[in-house]
Amino acid sequence: MTIWEHLAELRARLIKVIIAVGVGALAGWFLFPYVLDVLKHPFNEIQPGTPLIATEPLQTFGLRLKMSGYLGIAFAMPVILWQLWRFITPALYPHEKKYAVPFTASALVLFAMGAAVAYYVLNPTLEFLVHIGGPDIQPYYTASSYITLIVWMMLAFGVGFEFPVVIVALQLIGVVTPRRLLGWWRIGLVVIAVIAAVITPSGDPISMIALAVPMVILYFLSIAVGAVVLALRGRKQRKAAEASA
Numbered sequence: 001m002t003i004w005e006h007l008a009e010l011r012a013r014l015i016k017v018i019i020a021v022g023v024g025a026l027a028g029w030f031l032f033p034y035v036l037d038v039l040k041h042p043f044n045e046i047q048p049g050t051p052l053i054a055t056e057p058l059q060t061f062g063l064r065l066k067m068s069g070y071l072g073i074a075f076a077m078p079v080i081l082w083q084l085w086r087f088i089t090p091a092l093y094p095h096e097k098k099y100a101v102p103f104t105a106s107a108l109v110l111f112a113m114g115a116a117v118a119y120y121v122l123n124p125t126l127e128f129l130v131h132i133g134g135p136d137i138q139p140y141y142t143a144s145s146y147i148t149l150i151v152w153m154m155l156a157f158g159v160g161f162e163f164p165v166v167i168v169a170l171q172l173i174g175v176v177t178p179r180r181l182l183g184w185w186r187i188g189l190v191v192i193a194v195i196a197a198v199i200t201p202s203g204d205p206i207s208m209i210a211l212a213v214p215m216v217i218l219y220f221l222s223i224a225v226g227a228v229v230l231a232l233r234g235r236k237q238r239k240a241a242e243a244s245a
Helices: 003-046 059-091 094-120 122-131 143-160 163-172 178-183 185-199 205-244
Strands: none
Touching: 003 059, 003 122, 003 143, 059 094, 059 143, 094 122, 094 143, 094 163, 094 205, 122 143, 122 205, 143 185, 143 205, 163 178, 163 205, 178 185, 178 205, 185 205
């Protein structure tokens, strides 16, 4: 394909992605009240009877638009990943194509797991943030700031949970080996702690620990997965070499 043909294909796939996000955002507009009830649940447990407030006339409208966009992207994610996969497939070698689907599916599942962990850790996080100022401060949160915190928490945890995908990929392409990663476990713990501290939007110790602990577990699991896949690939290559000989 020429560069113009690649650009035409990219435009066609971007149009499909935009349409999918638009349809998802339209659905998100109508689902907003129900999603807001779910997202308010941790806040209601900590501050029962305390409403979320709006300090500007257009704040609630802007929040609903923003949430519709977030939901549109979430609903359209299968379409986005499929269009991305279809666009990059012609550039991949056959042995790379067989890894693409497992990696994409794993990335999607891990991101969802990270977002779920972020949601369930919101309760102790909010309790810490509410009481850290002492009894003389009565917190009132705007709906926009509260939802923004939740979205960024879910995004941070989702990205953090993608850590093993990168580790496995580096092993498969030969940048690092499982044995070397095991030897670097102390450095890995420090790197994970720094990543958790940097990407956690609330900055509280509860969220950082809740993100760092699963990342440590996933670090060692990714080493095990990489070792198993490399062993299977090596066995397959030896059998192919014996058959050709």
